[in-house]
Amino acid sequence: MSIVTAPLPGTVLALADVPDPVFAQGMVGAGAAIDPPAQVVEVVAPIAGRIVKLHPHAFAILGEDGVGVLVHLGIDTVGLNGEGFTLHAAEGDALAAGAPVVTYDVPSVIAAGLSAVVPVVILDAPADSVAQDSAAPAGTLVAATTPLLTVTR
Template identity: 45%
Template sequence: MSVEVVSPVSGLTAPLGEVPDPVFSQAMVGPGMAVKPRGGRGDAVAPVAGTVATLHPHAFVITTPEGFAVLVHLGLDTVKLGGEGFTAHVTQGETVRVGQRIITWDPTGIEAHGFSSICPVVVLEIGADALGDLREDDQVLAGEAVFTVQR
């Protein structure tokens, strides 16, 4: 079984190793990739179809019907903003489709607060060998495929 994961934001894809946070760069929470977002206010969309398992202003996890859990973290250390600059459009427990708007945010505003706006996209509790077709160092639009995950 295989699931396609799409970019939650528009920007430049990058390997997780380029994320300036060891929890992500060393794949401590799971394998994946990152997207360096374009500036300006925009939407973060669902990278997979499924159920919103966790929802914070700055991060969310969607669990697919196949059992994969995909984490999207909007910037680094953005929890310190206490939700400022983030607007959620879904609720925890809601079923969402691929590409559905989840959170509106402003990467430029995040950077103005001194935080990195890079967005790790990670599959939780799975080995790196489960990822395929990683699209790194490439410009993508939100909703474009960036990798697959399989069991």
């Protein structure tokens, strides 16, 4: 069993409420989402592991137990070409849970007319192996590093 923590502060949303059908329908994987406050926030590693993919707007981290987590900062933010994101890690870095990965300028994403919602998805995991943590049900305000998801596979 693995605990995945919130990578940033905000209000927890069910993945089905993400304004993007690919995430909302679970095509990327099971998980949850966070609606961040309209301010600049630090995004941290939700698990200990190695960054296997890193873009300004998204990263994937693989834990030693084989659990992979995708954190996608906003919806359709790839088109911002890195504007509004400052990287603090590099692809291949091994990080402790809670280590800084990206500074996320939420107001700049909102000003661009995009959703700032952050899907947090467990990669390659069946939906029944991922449960939203009882400490962070939808509607809950969480801080970074608050338990968010439990992976039971």
